[in-house]
Amino acid sequence: MATEQELSDFLKSVEKRAFKRSIYHVRDEEAALDIVQDSMMKLAQHYGDKPAAELPMLFQRILANTTLDWFRRRKTRNALFSNMSEFSASGEDGDFDLLETLESLSNSEGTESAQDATERAQILHEIELEIKELPDRQREAFLMRYWEEMDVAETAAAMGCSEGSVKTHCSRAVHALSKALSAKGIKL
Structure with a gap:
């Protein structure tokens, strides 16, 4: 059974990666943030009593389902309000670096030249x-x-x-x- 601290630590450890993953799927920063927050809330509310080892897989499944729900709601909304313009893909922001972990690991010694960087x-x-x-x-x-x-x-x-x-x-x-x-x- 995960303690509150373990649950909190887990959520802190996955929030950035989950947000970036959601951005790739929905291509809308605000929607991605909502999806991640909803997923975290669902995990805490419904599965907070599960062992800490089960949290990563549960969270990934919740995140995937919440993303699919977002697409379904969007499709329904678009069908109902066909005159609404398509949501913009404004979430494609250059501030996000998918492989920042790899980047920081590959430059851990600080010996990289400016050109190489x-x-x-x-x-x-x-x-x-x-x-x-x-x-x-x-x-x-x-x-x-x-x-x-x-x-x-x-x-x-x-x-x-x-x-x-x-x-x-x-x-x-x-x-x-x-x-x-x-x-x-x-x-x-």
């Missing part, structure tokens, strides 16, 4: 742009497996699909990213 920042920006272009399920699987560092079984449970589907989505995402980055002359 600039090139690395450009490459990371290109990777982030290409991740945004992946189909939803591929992006979701890719982010859970390689960014959230969830294993195949956890990702499958969180996405509500088979482990084979997760592997397929990840393989296709990696292939698409590799192809897109190679076309831009970026070799990793």
Whole structure:
């Protein structure tokens, strides 16, 4: 059973990554913030008594379901008010760096030149742009497996699909990213 402190620490540890993941899905900063807050509230209200080890998988599933609910509400709202303009994708803000953890790890010694830092920042920006272009399920699987560092079984449970589907989505995402980055002359 998770203590209040464990729950609080868990939520603090995932809030930034969850927000960035939501931004990739809904492409609207305010909506992404609402989704993450709703997901955190649901976890605390309904699953706060679960063991701390179960919280990451539960939260990922709640976040995925809350995001799907947002899309359903948006679709319904658009159908009811067909004259409403489509929501803008103003959430694409250059302030967010998907791979900031990787960036900080790769420069932990502080020996990087300004030119190297600039090139690395450009490459990371290109990777982030290409991740945004992946189909939803591929992006979701890719982010859970390689960014959230969830294993195949956890990702499958969180996405509500088979482990084979997760592997397929990840393989296709990696292939698409590799192809897109190679076309831009970026070799990793």
